[in-house]
Amino acid sequence: MTALTQLSQAIHDAPRWHQEDQFQNPQEIKIVPLAGEALGAAVFGLDAKKAQSGETILRLKQALAEHLILIFKQQSIDDFQYLAFASYFGSIFRPSSDTPVLATQSDTGTPPDVVPVSNAVGQGDYTGYGELAPHADHQWTPLPSFGSLLYAIELPKDGGQTSWYNTIKAYDALDDETKQHLDTLQLITYNPFVRFQSNKGAPKDGGYGTFPKYRFKDQPVIGHAYPHPLVRTHPESGRKALWLNTHNEVELVNYDDQAGSELIAKLRDHILKPEFHYEHHWEQGDIVFWDNQATLHSRRPFPADQRRLLKRISLAGGRPY
Known part of the structure; x- marks a missing residue:
């Protein structure tokens, strides 16, 4: 018998529903919106190790x-339990080999x-210790991820x-106009990872380095170009969202360069207004699950001599529309 993939092994080992001590009672779970914040809700009483009901x-x-x-x-889980829990919400994001992303092997x-x-953690470290500007994961790919989960282990x-x-x-x-x-x-x-490769690597602190925030037509194209709507429609709620990061190199299709x-600069300033923002102060055992289709996320820097280990799982999405 062939060896199982990490995800297959995680689901193979997942708790079975007939084991009552491992099945989560839905009545134990409370979802509490974050008071006064622009987005977010805390989930109490859920144990990610347990089997979860459809409800x-x-x-x-x-x-x-x-x-x-x-x-x-x-939460207190291992990688297999983490994968089994995340896979309730969708397929694991796996880009094609011609589209480098964070942690491409x-x-x-x-x-x-x-x-x-x-x-x-030594070999395999990603993102360093520097500031990370507001961005959506995998926005430069043909099929960006729909969401990600981030689990805090060391802070x-x-x-x-x-x-x-x-x-x-x-x-x-x-305004309507x-x-x-x-x-x-x-x-x-x-x-940005193609840009890093052309510049012989990303900055050691994990930041974005210095490269253009807008590509003018007289500048070379570095990497493949996948046009997506500047305003995308959320596939479940139907609400519209700006689909724009604050620092990666971008270009409006068939649009005057200067205009x-x-x-884009005006929209980036607009997105960063305090009324659209929530800052999370991590506690060990937190798992934050976010919708990548209608949010940006960023990170404050921290001292290089202090350890920080979180683990991310990203979930597959469809073509933005």
Whole structure:
């Protein structure tokens, strides 16, 4: 018999429903919106090690579509249990080998199912210790991930907080004339990992380094270009969201260079307004699950000599529309 993949092994080993001590009672789970915040809800009473009912998963999916991030408190799980839990919500994100992303492996051309987001574990460290600007994961791919889960295992004493930005609220706050104009536009987000390769590697602190935030037409194209709507429609709620990061190199399709650069700069400033923002102060055992289709996320820097280890699982998405 052939060896199982990591995901197959995780589901193979997952708790069976007939084992009552491993089945989660849906009545134990409470979902509490974050008071006064632009997005987010905390989930109490859920044990990610246990088998979950259809009622629970449907409820969590509906809560994610409404609140955009869910914070599961006080978890203690291994990689297989983490994968089994994440796979309730969708397929694991696996980009093609011609599209590098965070943690792409040299032998396979794809990332592992569970990615260390760390400065602490030696070989395989990713993202370093520096500030990470607001971004959506895998935005430069043909089929960006729909969401990600991040599990806190080791945390620094200082810094390292993660922020999320509600790009549905950012879109809703625009005037009608601006919305009508933006609804007709497509945006290309260029792959930062191709740029890193051309510059012989990413910065050691894990930041984005210095490369253009907008590509003018007289500049070379680095990597493949996948146009997506500047305003995307959420596939479950039908709400519209700005589909734009704040620092990666982008280009509006069939648009004047100077006007495009100015428009994107204005929208980036708009997204960063405090009323669209929530900052999460991590506690060990937190799992944060966010909707990548309608949020951006960023990270505060932390001291290089302090350990930080979180693990990320990303879930497959469809073509933005």
